[in-house]
Amino acid sequence: MIHTTQADAGITVVRTGMERLTAINSKAFKDGIVELIDAGNSVIVIDFTKTNFMDSSGLGALAGVLKKIGHRGDLAVCGLNAEVTQMFKICRMDRVFSIYADEAAAVRALSEKT
Amino acid sequence: MREQIEVIVAEDNVVQRTYMRRLIENAGVTCFKVIEAEDGQAALELLKTSRAEILITDYQMPGLNGVELTRAARSLDLGRYVHIILITGTDMGGYDVRADALNAGADDFLNKEKDPTALKARLRTAMRLIHHGKELEEQHRAMKEANDRINEDLAAAAHAQRNLLPDINTNILGAHVASVFVPSSVVSGDMFGCFPLNDSQIGFYAVDVSGHGIRASLMSVAIGYLITPEFFTKSVLDEDGIPRPARLVRELNERFCTDAHDDYFTMLCGVMDTRRVKLFFCQAGYPSPYYVDANGNATPIGDGGFPVGMFSGVDYEDGNIGVDLDGMLLCCSDGAFEAENNEGIPFGEQRMEEIVKQIYHEPADKVPEKIVKALADWRGRKPLEDDLTVVAVKRNMR
Numbered sequence: 001m002i003h004t005t006q007a008d009a010g011i012t013v014v015r016t017g018m019e020r021l022t023a024i025n026s027k028a029f030k031d032g033i034v035e036l037i038d039a040g041n042s043v044i045v046i047d048f049t050k051t052n053f054m055d056s057s058g059l060g061a062l063a064g065v066l067k068k069i070g071h072r073g074d075l076a077v078c079g080l081n082a083e084v085t086q087m088f089k090i091c092r093m094d095r096v097f098s099i100y101a102d103e104a105a106a107v108r109a110l111s112e113k114t
Numbered sequence: 115m116r117e118q119i120e121v122i123v124a125e126d127n128v129v130q131r132t133y134m135r136r137l138i139e140n141a142g143v144t145c146f147k148v149i150e151a152e153d154g155q156a157a158l159e160l161l162k163t164s165r166a167e168i169l170i171t172d173y174q175m176p177g178l179n180g181v182e183l184t185r186a187a188r189s190l191d192l193g194r195y196v197h198i199i200l201i202t203g204t205d206m207g208g209y210d211v212r213a214d215a216l217n218a219g220a221d222d223f224l225n226k227e228k229d230p231t232a233l234k235a236r237l238r239t240a241m242r243l244i245h246h247g248k249e250l251e252e253q254h255r256a257m258k259e260a261n262d263r264i265n266e267d268l269a270a271a272a273h274a275q276r277n278l279l280p281d282i283n284t285n286i287l288g289a290h291v292a293s294v295f296v297p298s299s300v301v302s303g304d305m306f307g308c309f310p311l312n313d314s315q316i317g318f319y320a321v322d323v324s325g326h327g328i329r330a331s332l333m334s335v336a337i338g339y340l341i342t343p344e345f346f347t348k349s350v351l352d353e354d355g356i357p358r359p360a361r362l363v364r365e366l367n368e369r370f371c372t373d374a375h376d377d378y379f380t381m382l383c384g385v386m387d388t389r390r391v392k393l394f395f396c397q398a399g400y401p402s403p404y405y406v407d408a409n410g411n412a413t414p415i416g417d418g419g420f421p422v423g424m425f426s427g428v429d430y431e432d433g434n435i436g437v438d439l440d441g442m443l444l445c446c447s448d449g450a451f452e453a454e455n456n457e458g459i460p461f462g463e464q465r466m467e468e469i470v471k472q473i474y475h476e477p478a479d480k481v482p483e484k485i486v487k488a489l490a491d492w493r494g495r496k497p498l499e500d501d502l503t504v505v506a507v508k509r510n511m512r
Binding site for chain 2: 023030053055056057059060061063064067083089090091092095096
């Protein structure tokens with residue numbers, strides 16, 4: 001469901017494997033990332049390039065991940081398609097998530113911060 | 115202790131029959147009760163009047179033979195399964211009686227030779243199957259009973275949820291409010307309310323709890339009970355009677371924010387003010403409603419807002435727009451925009467705006483059902499994946 005690689009500067013890049021992040025798989029998605037956080041990965045990029053639909057449960061899980069990381073690290077998302085971007089905008093998620101066009105931009109931004 | 119299993123022995127030869135009875139009774143299995151039948155017809159009658167679950171039948175008998183008896187037994191509606199064992203001779207003159215009997219519904223065969231051990235083995239197998247069948251039946255019954263109870267509970271919950279909603283069609287202070295509420299399962303995570311606050315202001319809200327089904331419905335019903343007209347009026351109207359719906363949303367956000375779970379809801383909260391001729395609203399992650407003017411131009415209003423119960427301390431904004439005579443406010447939950455057709459393409463905003471253009475002149479009570487119909491046509495056979503709410507509020511004061 002998620003594929004993890006390590007970028008430079010202690011940044012963990014997570015690529016989602018599912019086309020749809022919904023009530024059906026959002027808990028497993030969150031559990032997978034929480035496991036990474038608990039294992040000490042506190043700077044994370046989630047790449048949603050493969051995901052073309054996210055429902056309200058999916059957004060809830062993602063917000064849960066953000067709250068879990070809290071002040072101990074950083075989270076960035078990238079690869080959002082037009083529909084997901086629109087949903088983020090209506091829910092003002094663009095004000096709480098750091099959003100980048102792609103992985104490279106996200107990793108660059110996070111490594112400059114740290 | 116296990117109950118007795120009745121066994122019918124169909125055999126026209128009295129010596130053979132008695133011998134068979136002895137064999138069964140001495141098979142070391144104490145739970146069998148043997149019933150003798152002197153021919154096929156008698157066995158058939160005994161199947162109807164007894165509770166026999168095993169039939170051991172000879173092939174050659176006057177009247178009904180063993181295969182005919184098997185076929186006749188299978189056509190009876192006994193409400194129980196009968197395990198049938200056919201006894202055949204070794205030399206049937208080339209006729210494959212076993213194939214015939216298998217087609218007729220026989221379960222097992224025995225040779226006519228005296229072989230008590232084989233009989234014992236067949237009886238044990240039969241008994242095991244019968245007990246296994248009974249256990250399955252009992253499990254099935256228990257599961258069905260539990261399932262029926264859950265369904266009854268759900269139907270009662272759905273009824274209670276329905277009762278929380280305002281009338282599907284209602285006139286409030288010269289505005290016509292019409293709504294359609296379609297749960298994706300029996301109960302819904304959507305909630306909607308609409309009521310007069312005084313003689314010139316109509317308060318309304320629409321809520322969509324994240325997820326759907328029973329879990330979401332628990333929260334939606336809690337919200338429905340919480341937002342009474344009194345609560346709404348007290349939270350929304352300021353000292354000068356000016357509507358500030360964001361105040362109510364802020365209050366709910368602080369109340370529902372918790373780290374215990376990821377549940378939250380999106381909301382649209384508004385006041386139609388007939389004296390100020392304005393619509394005051396606060397959008398909290400709920401899809402932008404459309405304001406449809408008297409010429410059918412649909413404009414999405416609001417540019418978003420945080421959902422409720424997700425992040426503590428975030429702020430919410432009030433917005434307002436002027437409302438024409440015959441102007442209409444149309445709210446659709448995201449279940450409308452996200453409804454997909456067979457190819458997985460969502461209905462989307464553009465199609466919604468086209469539908470609105472076609473139906474804006476209709477009376478308010480026709481609008482929600484026409485949108486639901488358009489969505490149903492779009493989905494084809496695909497079921498609704500999310501709860502759907504459509505609300506139309508039309509000023510109609512001519």
